[in-house]
Amino acid sequence: MKKDNNQLIMTLLKGRTFIVLILLIIFFSFASSSFLSVNTLTMVAKHVALYGILALGMTFVIITGGIDLSVGSVVGLVGMLAGGLIQEGLTIGGKTIYFTVPAIIVLMLCMGCLIGLVNGLIITKLNVAAFITTLGTMYICRGLANLRSAGATFSNIGGYEGLGNVGLKSLGANWFGIPAGVYVFAILSIMAALLLNRTPTGWHFLAVGGNEKSAKLSGIKADRVKIMAYIISGFCAAWIGLINTAQLSAAHPASGDGWEMNAIAATVLGGTSMSGGSGTIIGTIVGAFVIGVINDGMTMCGVSEFWQKIIRGAVIILAVVIDQTQRNLQAKMALQARNESK
Amino acid sequence: MFDDPNVVLHCEKIDKIYPGTKALDQVSFDLLKGKVNVLIGENGAGKSTLMKMIAGIEQPSAGKMYMDGEEVYFKDTNAARAKGIGIIHQELSLFPNLSVYQNIYMCHEKTKGGFLDDAKHIEGAKKILQRLEHEIPPETLVGDLRVGQQQMVEIARNLVDDDLRVLIMDEPTSSLSAAEVKVLFKIMRELLEQGISIVYISHRLEEIMEIGDHVTILRDGKYVADADIKDITLEWIVENMVGKNTQYHRFTRSIDLNKAEKILEVKNLYLPKTGGGWLLDDVSMYLKKGEVLGVYGLLGAGRSELFECLMGMHPEHSGEVIYQGKPMKVGTIADQLNAGFAIVPEDRQRQGLVQSLDICKNASLASLEEFTKFALMDYTAEGAAVDEEIKELHIKVADKHLPILSLSGGNQQKVVIAKGLMTKPVVLLMDEPSRGIDIGAKTEVFEIIHEFSERGLSIIVISSELKEIMAIADRIYVLSNGKCTAELTGAEITEDNLVRASYAGLGTGKSAAA
Numbered sequence: 001m002k003k004d005n006n007q008l009i010m011t012l013l014k015g016r017t018f019i020v021l022i023l024l025i026i027f028f029s030f031a032s033s034s035f036l037s038v039n040t041l042t043m044v045a046k047h048v049a050l051y052g053i054l055a056l057g058m059t060f061v062i063i064t065g066g067i068d069l070s071v072g073s074v075v076g077l078v079g080m081l082a083g084g085l086i087q088e089g090l091t092i093g094g095k096t097i098y099f100t101v102p103a104i105i106v107l108m109l110c111m112g113c114l115i116g117l118v119n120g121l122i123i124t125k126l127n128v129a130a131f132i133t134t135l136g137t138m139y140i141c142r143g144l145a146n147l148r149s150a151g152a153t154f155s156n157i158g159g160y161e162g163l164g165n166v167g168l169k170s171l172g173a174n175w176f177g178i179p180a181g182v183y184v185f186a187i188l189s190i191m192a193a194l195l196l197n198r199t200p201t202g203w204h205f206l207a208v209g210g211n212e213k214s215a216k217l218s219g220i221k222a223d224r225v226k227i228m229a230y231i232i233s234g235f236c237a238a239w240i241g242l243i244n245t246a247q248l249s250a251a252h253p254a255s256g257d258g259w260e261m262n263a264i265a266a267t268v269l270g271g272t273s274m275s276g277g278s279g280t281i282i283g284t285i286v287g288a289f290v291i292g293v294i295n296d297g298m299t300m301c302g303v304s305e306f307w308q309k310i311i312r313g314a315v316i317i318l319a320v321v322i323d324q325t326q327r328n329l330q331a332k333m334a335l336q337a338r339n340e341s342k
Numbered sequence: 343m344f345d346d347p348n349v350v351l352h353c354e355k356i357d358k359i360y361p362g363t364k365a366l367d368q369v370s371f372d373l374l375k376g377k378v379n380v381l382i383g384e385n386g387a388g389k390s391t392l393m394k395m396i397a398g399i400e401q402p403s404a405g406k407m408y409m410d411g412e413e414v415y416f417k418d419t420n421a422a423r424a425k426g427i428g429i430i431h432q433e434l435s436l437f438p439n440l441s442v443y444q445n446i447y448m449c450h451e452k453t454k455g456g457f458l459d460d461a462k463h464i465e466g467a468k469k470i471l472q473r474l475e476h477e478i479p480p481e482t483l484v485g486d487l488r489v490g491q492q493q494m495v496e497i498a499r500n501l502v503d504d505d506l507r508v509l510i511m512d513e514p515t516s517s518l519s520a521a522e523v524k525v526l527f528k529i530m531r532e533l534l535e536q537g538i539s540i541v542y543i544s545h546r547l548e549e550i551m552e553i554g555d556h557v558t559i560l561r562d563g564k565y566v567a568d569a570d571i572k573d574i575t576l577e578w579i580v581e582n583m584v585g586k587n588t589q590y591h592r593f594t595r596s597i598d599l600n601k602a603e604k605i606l607e608v609k610n611l612y613l614p615k616t617g618g619g620w621l622l623d624d625v626s627m628y629l630k631k632g633e634v635l636g637v638y639g640l641l642g643a644g645r646s647e648l649f650e651c652l653m654g655m656h657p658e659h660s661g662e663v664i665y666q667g668k669p670m671k672v673g674t675i676a677d678q679l680n681a682g683f684a685i686v687p688e689d690r691q692r693q694g695l696v697q698s699l700d701i702c703k704n705a706s707l708a709s710l711e712e713f714t715k716f717a718l719m720d721y722t723a724e725g726a727a728v729d730e731e732i733k734e735l736h737i738k739v740a741d742k743h744l745p746i747l748s749l750s751g752g753n754q755q756k757v758v759i760a761k762g763l764m765t766k767p768v769v770l771l772m773d774e775p776s777r778g779i780d781i782g783a784k785t786e787v788f789e790i791i792h793e794f795s796e797r798g799l800s801i802i803v804i805s806s807e808l809k810e811i812m813a814i815a816d817r818i819y820v821l822s823n824g825k826c827t828a829e830l831t832g833a834e835i836t837e838d839n840l841v842r843a844s845y846a847g848l849g850t851g852k853s854a855a856a
Contacts, residue, residue: 194457197458198457198458199453199456199457199458200449200451200453200458202458203440203444203448203451203458204449206437206439206440206444207437207440207448209439210437210438210439210440211435211436211437211438211439213435214435214436214437215437215448216419217399217419217431217435218419218435218448218449218499219418219419219420219423219449220448220449277437277439278439
């Protein structure tokens with residue numbers, strides 16, 4: 001009887017984030033009459049895509065046992081660099097070059113990968129803790145973002161017809177009624193899920209996070225795997241830098257401030273273990289929805305910004321507490337099964 | 343050049359130097375083709391180190407290796423694997439967070455169009471496990487398996503590819519039940535028939551006599567002897583393993599221990615092991631006042647766990663503890679210290695000392711409450727007490743406020759002992775008190791043990807060094823695989839008895855995780 005109870009609790013615990021998401025949606029649709037409208041849901045989806053894409057990259061980093069605090073600043077830096085390239089172009093030796101929007105997107109994604117590569121190299125080759133390394137690059141990127149314009153905003157990111165660099169704004173627009181960011185989120189999610197579940201590299205992420213020594217003994221290049229995780233994270237952050245700038249129609253150096261925390265929260269809520277070795281893309285997606293629904297729902301219900309912070313903090317701690325409870329219960333059930341078979 | 347058709351791999355004068363120690367010293371080794379090559383030696387003899395060189399996990403500091411008449415150099419495990427060398431590690435090197443088939447195919451993934459072919463993985467895993475007579479569902483998480491099953495998965499990993507030429511097995515049976523060992527031996531014979539050569543490291547001497555073809559003995563990182571199994575006896579192995587050099591002076595006791603009271607008695611102590619089996623399996627023993635009690639056993643026999651139970655570090659243990667004539671409920675570490683227990687832990691650097699504190703603080707750390715006045719530290723009293731210990735234990739210290747790491751290993755160890763003694767213990771537990779210190783300091787530590795026992799302190803000493811434990815202990819319990827396999831006093835304390843008892847608990851047919 002007690003065992004059945006445990007089994008039931010386990011099932012509930014495993015699906016907890018999804019259950020919480022449903023409950024939240026039900027709650028907010030009663031609390032605010034306009035919550036279940038097309039406009040609101042489009043807005044929520046837009047925000048979820050922002051946290052979600054960052055969280056996809058964060059998932060790989062956390063699965064390998066690391067953390068990436070720099071993503072929020074990368075969002076700001078990439079936005080400023082992209083905005084600058086459109087509004088002012090690139091001046092080399094007195095000549096100013098204007099890039100087309102696709103070229104800018106490719107350049108910015110490379111920029112994100114480069115920052116990830118630097119993070120990864122410092123962490124693996126110089127043996128600096130991931131927390132410290134990415135805390136450092138977080139400040140550096142934020143500083144660079146401000147330096148680019150001496151703290152000012154690039155407000156003309158629409159481009160100039162004559163220069164052929166129009167089009168970035170469409171990344172912030174709706175395509176067939178759905179925000180462009182949601183499409184990017186969907187495509188990146190599918191790619192991430194394929195990478196994690198369907199390729200040898202995906203196994204290697206889980207192996208390095210689960211038992212790095214064993215992974216090395218199995219012939220896995222653990223350093224390379226970790227570096228790749230940070231590159232993916234930088235790549236995702238660069239996407240958000242572009243999408244966010246397009247949505248705001250302006251590049252502001254303070255953009256993305258603190259977003260790494262939303263990404264980490266979404267990842268952890270999605271069941272990825274902070275100690276590495278386990279996590280799923282679908283979990284992270286659900287986690288991003290929970291964060292998005294809580295944030296927007298609370299705003300719509302008129303909860304003050306101060307209380308929102310307190311509630312968000314409590315939700316994150318609660319998620320980890322439940323995660324720990326699940327682990328303990330799992331261990332207890334395994335022990336029980338052993339005693340019974342004895 | 344080295345070319346011998348009967349030798350699949352030849353090691354020539356391999357050296358391996360770690361900071362401070364020489365783990366291998368000019369060791370030459372022939373890995374015979376199609377045979378079970380057995381490596382034997384005490385803990386720290388260099389068996390596993392030698393195998394790490396062959397499997398490419400570590401690289402020799404000097405010396406060469408030859409295969410097929412050519413010199414080879416393995417810069418990593420992949421390089422060794424490319425030459426057909428696989429290894430089953432002493433410590434399980436699996437991924438508990440992944441499934442059985444993922445573990446088996448890790449780094450040997452089969453893909454179809456760039457994506458993993460899980461159908462093939464699952465089918466392949468099933469086949470290999472069938473061959474090993476362990477039909478574990480391939481989707482099971484490895485973390486949920488019993489240790490014996492995990493060991494089988496570890497073996498299965500090496501059978502994925504057909505190009506295996508050498509399989510190194512570092513204590514593969516340490517966590518297997520008798521039935522599982524039988525299956526393993528069957529598989530080993532199959533592998534031999536397929537022309538695969540095996541290196542087999544084990545502490546279970548009976549097993550070696552059964553499965554082995556050729557034995558090589560190492561001692562203190564040096565080659566000692568090698569012979570065909572059919573030409574030798576168990577006695578020959580033990581004799582060569584232990585050696586006949588260093589002898590310690592044996593102390594004479596002035597206390598008549600026959601008349602002394604029992605200060606501590608442990609009855610039916612059990613400690614469960616995560617993943618199945620027992621770390622301590624029905625251990626009962628007693629300690630008399632003023633006695634030096636030895637606990638001998640191999641690595642993993644449950645020696646340290648016994649101390650940890652007594653110090654309150656394993657609340658999950660069961661059994662009865664009678665202390666000073668009264669039943670005792672083992673509490674927290676602080677409770678046990680207050681009750682009169684003190685421990686000198688096995689790992690001096692990690693468990694014994696706080697490196698960032700000075701000598702004086704390290705010594706007084708466990709008894710700081712003794713030196714307070716109105717809740718504030720009384721540094722005069724503390725300093726005086728530490729000075730007294732320094733004098734009594736002959737710790738060579740210029741200034742007690744110097745960093746602890748400025749002392750030699752032997753003097754650091756004495757500071758750890760001082761820390762234990764400053765809590766004014768009734769029972770002192772010493773786990774490998776002579777590990778990693780020079781011979782002079784060892785003798786001094788033994789003198790300290792003797793002197794304090796003469797004064798009435800009851801001491802339990804764990805040691806894996808035969809000669810040492812024979813010199814200092816009045817009575818010795820031998821632990822083997824969590825079981826107490828012998829109690830030896832007086833003339834019964836011989837090397838032969840100790841070694842035999844230390845293997846007695848292994849592979850005697852009782853399933854490790856029934």
